[in-house]
Amino acid sequence: MNNNDVDNDGVNDADEKDAGLDPNKNDTDGNGTSDGDEDTDGDGISNKDESDTTKPGKTDENNDGVSDVNQPADPTVTHSSKVGEDGVTRYTGGVEIDPLGNGASHIDRVTINYTPEDGKDGVGAPKTIYAVNKDGAWGLYTDDAGTQALDNPLISINSQTGKITFAPDAVADGTSLSAQNDNKATAPKSEPSKKISVVAKTITTMRINFWTKMTPISTVTVSIMLMKLLPA
Incomplete structure (x- = not known):
């Protein structure tokens, strides 16, 4: 034995x-x-x-x-991006969280800590929200039991996959967002995963006009990255 x-x-x-x-x-x-x-x-x-x-x-x-x-397996937390017609990947300023991104077969809940904007492009008070899996249907809530639904049009979730998307204006520029998985429902004594963090990017867009005398002949949009990826 x-x-x-x-x-x-x-x-x-x-x-x-x-x-x-x-x-x-x-x-x-x-x-x-x-x-x-x-x-x-x-x-x-x-x-x-x-x-x-x-x-x-x-x-x-x-x-x-x-x-x-x-x-449980850690979630993935990444900066949202898109590939342009020229094949170049450009960041949009948002953040995406995938509870199953590191191969988890099941996750009951994701605890998310972030700092929103204050409505004036400044920094608001830190907040904690939760993505809760109820019998295979995911939702966003302000409490860890999943009883008070989150009302924020800047934060969305895929009810089937649990993937969470923060719009660029949902997180204050230069602040940290973290996510942590746990499986309290399936294993009452389980511990959470590691806390995975990123720092929100700042994306600034300028328009440059080219003039001939008093008439603009073309307009070029230039996006400038002010902050690089800084994972915790």
């Missing part, structure tokens, strides 16, 4: 305890699938493939104090 894996399900006992599983039962929920073949944190990797049964104690590859069995 492996003293680090009493029930021989391929998951070390410390990892099972951390994930709310029974280290003495190889099928804690009795659904016919062993705890080792389950994916408790919904990151697309089976529990046994995230657990080291050759050593005592939690399996924690990134040394963040959270068992790998019990930590």
Whole structure:
């Protein structure tokens, strides 16, 4: 018998305890699938493939104090962009969040911290909002339980994929936006993923007129990037 894996399900006992599983039962929920073949944190990797049964104690590859069995995959947080007719990718000033962007098979909730504009192109008060997955239908809310719907036309979500889009004016220029996945509903003792952050870009557009005497002969639009990508 492996003293680090009493029930021989391929998951070390410390990892099972951390994930709310029974280290003495190889099928804690009795659904016919062993705890080792389950994916408790919904990151697309089976529990046994995230657990080291050759050593005592939690399996924690990134040394963040959270068992790998019990930590969902991180979301992706990127600057929104589009490819022009010339094939060049240009940033639009917005931000996009994908809860499943790093291969997660399931995510229950995303906690998002950001700083909005104040309505005068300045910096407003920091806010926290939540994307909540209710039986496969995603929505945006102001509370973590998903009872108070968010009313903000500058922030949208795809109800099927959970992808969240912040319009350029939704986030104050030069401020940080972060997102963090968790699976509280499927694993009551689960811990959140790492917090992934980006700094909002500032995009300024100028119009330059070329004149011949008093008549403009052409207008050129030039976009200037004032801030580069600064992931946390």
